[in-house]
Amino acid sequence: MADDQGVLLTPQRTGDGSLTLHHGLLDTTYHSVHGAVQESTHVFIKAGLEHLGKSHVDVLEVGLGTGLNLLLTWVRCMEGKCTVDYSALETHPLTQIDWINSDIARNWPGRDCMRRSWNA
Numbered sequence: 001m002a003d004d005q006g007v008l009l010t011p012q013r014t015g016d017g018s019l020t021l022h023h024g025l026l027d028t029t030y031h032s033v034h035g036a037v038q039e040s041t042h043v044f045i046k047a048g049l050e051h052l053g054k055s056h057v058d059v060l061e062v063g064l065g066t067g068l069n070l071l072l073t074w075v076r077c078m079e080g081k082c083t084v085d086y087s088a089l090e091t092h093p094l095t096q097i098d099w100i101n102s103d104i105a106r107n108w109p110g111r112d113c114m115r116r117s118w119n120a
Contacts, residue, residue: 065090
């Protein structure tokens, strides 16, 4: 898989069993190699979203990356824990086809909904 500038992005399994992407040009990963889901849950959900203690939150994420924070936020909303108006900015977004076909998105329940919105 490649980003919008043709840079090779390789799925990499992290310490908690979840996947992140390795950026070939920068030789870095999108998430901690010790655990992508663990990192996003601790930083974005526990220390951010849940720490606020509000039933509704407006989020502006600068740097969407793989969309993992969005996914974890969506799960909290589906569990009825909060409602969120979510906006995200990304200077180097994954292409639709790369994201939809990636191992990271393969089991995301919102995948088909996102695919429909791109095709609208």
